[in-house]
Amino acid sequence: MNDFIPAPIAQLPWRTILLLLALASFGFVVLYSAAGGSLTPWAGLHMIRFLVFLSMAIVFSRLKENFWKAIAFPVYIGVVIMLLGVELIGAVGGGSQRWLNLGFIRIQPSELMKPAIILAVARFxxxxxxxxxxxxxxxxxxxxxLGVPCVLILIQPDLGTTITVVAGAITVAFLAGLPLRLFVGGAATIAIIAPIAFFFGLEEYQQRRVTTFMNPENDPLGAGYHISQSKIAIGSGGIFGKGFMNGTQSHLDYLPEGHTDFVFATMAEEWGLVGGIAVLFAFFLLFRWGLLVALKAKTRFFQLLAAGLTTTIFFYVAINLMMVMGLAPVVGIPLPFLSHGGSSMMTVMICIGMLMSIDRHPGRRSGTFG
Structure with a gap:
């Protein structure tokens, strides 16, 4: 068969591509059900976006290490300028100013900072x-x-994205060999200033999110409504779920944001524990591939970049799942390949495209972690 398949196509990580296609297709099914059996407004656009961004990722896979090195700092600077643009002319949605309306596309620059900071820190x-x-x-x-983009993102305000940006950069710094005492000291400092930041640095609605996730039952019809309804949806699914198109929490509009932040709850109600485990296993395979790419990379830059990109995708999944199960405050982090959202899908597929590039062109041995 290799004689009939062009080498550039044969060299693609087809197992990973098929895995992504399976996740996105399942997301299509969940969004189709969430819309009451309609391709609009979410399912059809979700699949179109995925195919477009998958094509972009495949193009990225053709690029070599020198290209990523050359664009690392220019991309970072470009995204910082876009964040400044958000403050000046950004569109407001859901009470936050996070988007740039470019006419042909509405983009969220803070999402693009997630891979941009990984590129910049790995290059540094x-x-x-x-x-x-x-x-x-x-x-x-x-x-x-870290400081410049984090301040700009917090102003929007967007605490969840700020956490993800910081986590990705810190992961790269740790793998680069910074002393462990710095991270221990940093964690202790955060623990000391956290109460001050809570009372004087967070908006009132952000404070409610933090206190509510600890005990959402105290205000089940107010600040705790999202988490309470999410838990009900997940729990009512049982082992095998209520069945496709039979979810009540989402179809009767009890579950807010059932097509974006709480799409996992929408899925779990209809597909049950079995569906949830299947999704978790698929993400496990994706993370495993990303870490293997990092281990296979032969240059320090590619090793740090691959590990940071994989960590970024992991934080998307981990924070979202903790959020919908009431283990973390609601911070507005979507679930990759299942949630409806253009900017978040583009960001994840940029990460995937760079990982494909590293997988295809691991570089020449020049160093290891640390």
Missing amino acids: YDLLPAGQIRTWGAIWPLLAL
Whole structure:
């Protein structure tokens, strides 16, 4: 068969592509049901976006390491400028100013910062001489790279995206070899200033989200409504679910945002524990592939980049699932390949495309983690 299939096509990670197609197709089915058996307004557009962004990812897979190195800092600067643009002319939606309306597309720059910060931080530590990894010169540039976009994203306000951006960058810094004491000290500092930040740094609705997830039953019809209805939907699905198109929480509009942030609850009600485990297993296979790509990469830059990108996708999934099950505050993080949303899908597929590029062109051996 290899004699009949062009080499560029044969070299694609088809197992991963089929896995992504299975996840997106399942998301299509869930969104079709959530809309009451209609392709509009979510399911059809969801699948079109996926196919477009999958094509983009395949194009990215053809690009080599020198290209990603060359664009790392320019892309970061470009996204920071877009974030500034959000503050000046950004569109408001859901009480937040997060989008740029470019006419032909409405884009959320804070989403693009997730892969952009990984690129920039990985490139910085790739350029940093090994002997300086434990000096102040390895720390302050990281703080500068993180500080500017995080402030701009918090102003929008978007706490969930800020957490994901910070987590991805910190992961790359840890793998680059920064001393463990810095992370322990950072965690202790956060624990000390967290109460101050809670009372003086968060908006009132963000404070309610934090207190509500601890005990949503205290206000089941107010601030705790989202989490309470999500738990009801997941629990009522049982082992095998109520069946396709038979979910009541989403169809009767008890479950808010059942097509975006709480799409897992919509799915679990109809497909039950079996469906939930299947989705989790699919994501496990995706994370496993990403980590194997990082381990197979032969250059320091590609190793850090692949690990950071995989971590970014992991945080999407982990935060969303914890949120819908009441284990974390509601912070507006979608579930990749199942939730309806263009900017988030584009961001995840950018990460996938870069991982495909690293998988295809692992580079020449020049260093390892640390």
